[in-house]
Amino acid sequence: MNYWLPVWVLCVTQVLSWGTLYYAFSVLLGAIGAGHGWGVAEMVGAFSVALLVSGICAYPAGKLMQRFGGRAVMSAGSVVGAGAMLVVAFAPSLVVFYLGWGMAGMAMAGTLYEPAFAALAGIYEGDYKRAVTFVTFAGGFASTVFWPLTERMVVWAGWQGTLVVYAGLHLLVCLPLHWFGLPAVVGAVAQAPVRMAGLVRERRFLLLAGSLTMYATVFSVVSVHLVPLLQAKGATLQHAAWMAAVAGPMQVVGRLIEFRYGGGWSARLTGVLSLVAFVPALILLMLRPVPVGVLLLAIGVYGMANGIMTIVRSVIVVELFGREQYAQVSGALAAPATLARAGAPFLASLLLAWAGGYGGVLMGLVGVAVLAAVLFGRAGRQADSSSK
Numbered sequence: 001m002n003y004w005l006p007v008w009v010l011c012v013t014q015v016l017s018w019g020t021l022y023y024a025f026s027v028l029l030g031a032i033g034a035g036h037g038w039g040v041a042e043m044v045g046a047f048s049v050a051l052l053v054s055g056i057c058a059y060p061a062g063k064l065m066q067r068f069g070g071r072a073v074m075s076a077g078s079v080v081g082a083g084a085m086l087v088v089a090f091a092p093s094l095v096v097f098y099l100g101w102g103m104a105g106m107a108m109a110g111t112l113y114e115p116a117f118a119a120l121a122g123i124y125e126g127d128y129k130r131a132v133t134f135v136t137f138a139g140g141f142a143s144t145v146f147w148p149l150t151e152r153m154v155v156w157a158g159w160q161g162t163l164v165v166y167a168g169l170h171l172l173v174c175l176p177l178h179w180f181g182l183p184a185v186v187g188a189v190a191q192a193p194v195r196m197a198g199l200v201r202e203r204r205f206l207l208l209a210g211s212l213t214m215y216a217t218v219f220s221v222v223s224v225h226l227v228p229l230l231q232a233k234g235a236t237l238q239h240a241a242w243m244a245a246v247a248g249p250m251q252v253v254g255r256l257i258e259f260r261y262g263g264g265w266s267a268r269l270t271g272v273l274s275l276v277a278f279v280p281a282l283i284l285l286m287l288r289p290v291p292v293g294v295l296l297l298a299i300g301v302y303g304m305a306n307g308i309m310t311i312v313r314s315v316i317v318v319e320l321f322g323r324e325q326y327a328q329v330s331g332a333l334a335a336p337a338t339l340a341r342a343g344a345p346f347l348a349s350l351l352l353a354w355a356g357g358y359g360g361v362l363m364g365l366v367g368v369a370v371l372a373a374v375l376f377g378r379a380g381r382q383a384d385s386s387s388k
Contacts, residue, residue: 053105062331077110144248268380
């Protein structure tokens with residue numbers, strides 16, 4: 001197998017998996033609601049179920065990755081993802097709609113960044129950070145591609161036709177790429193299984209888990225609510241989708257900066273600075289009235305910070321816990337973070353309905369981002385000391 005083939009495979013499948021399972025939802029909200037007569041809170045609840053299921057499945061998925069490798073787990077995730085898109089498209093009731101998004105959550109646990117990074121950790125050793133960086137370069141374009149693409153697809157094919165096409169992408173593109181492009185087993189196997197009971201007694205794990213959970217809260221609320229937020233500021237759906245899509249290339253810009261200069265910085269410092277950068281971005285989104293240029297600046301800063309954090313969160317796991325146990329530790333860390341991604345958008349919807357605007361939501365996210373930076377800095381001290 002070509003040495004870099006798994007990287008190129010995951011570059012493609014991460015764009016498609018993130019785009020269809022995660023980013024398309026916020027653009028489909030209006031069309032699905034109009035088609036079924038459901039409210040925003042009801043539908044965001046279904047997406048929260050997907051993220052909840054993903055969080056529950058994260059640790060078991062990590063154990064399966066450790067035992068069977070990326071080929072089996074990520075191929076299965078693609079099959080489940082295709083089925084989820086079809087169930088969501090043709091759900092005759094809200095209950096079945098929730099069931100479909102529950103399936104999507106299982107697919108997320110088997111196809112998104114956590115299993116992809118675990119697969120790379122098993123394949124590459126000295127080139128691990130480079131491999132992760134290239135995959136996240138590509139993954140950064142998922143929102144850039146799928147926010148405007150989904151808006152156009154709904155116009156051309158309707159929301160159900162859009163989901164059928166997305167099911168085809170999982171089945172006809174992601175599945176064969178995962179099966180034929182990834183090795184059958186991981187290259188690094190832990191000497192002893194990592195037990196959750198042992199991890200939760202480690203201070204470094206608790207601090208890192210807390211920070212990544214806070215980060216996931218900010219990321220999920222902004223990802224789900226950014227398009228509606230821009231619409232609330234007067235943008236049309238089409239313009240809001242294109243403006244929100246700026247976050248994608250800016251994630252790549254952030255990752256390029258980290259790739260070029262990150263080698264001279266500690267993971268702790270890079271992570272803290274990235275998390276702190278969310279604060280001015282969120283404050284700019286609170287301004288009213290706000291020029292389009294300021295909105296684009298805020299989205300760009302958010303995108304850069306998120307892009308850098310995607311790399312940092314994988315690197316610091318390797319620095320703190322080692323490459324051999326990456327899959328299980330990463331799955332354990334992903335569980336609370338994914339649960340936060342599940343609940344945060346729904347809670348933000350309730351706060352939005354109560355407050356009548358996004359100001360309170362954004363102010364709360366500022367506090368969460370500051371807390372995430374503090375916890376990350378304390379967790380990263382051990383990584384710094386171990387590298388000296």
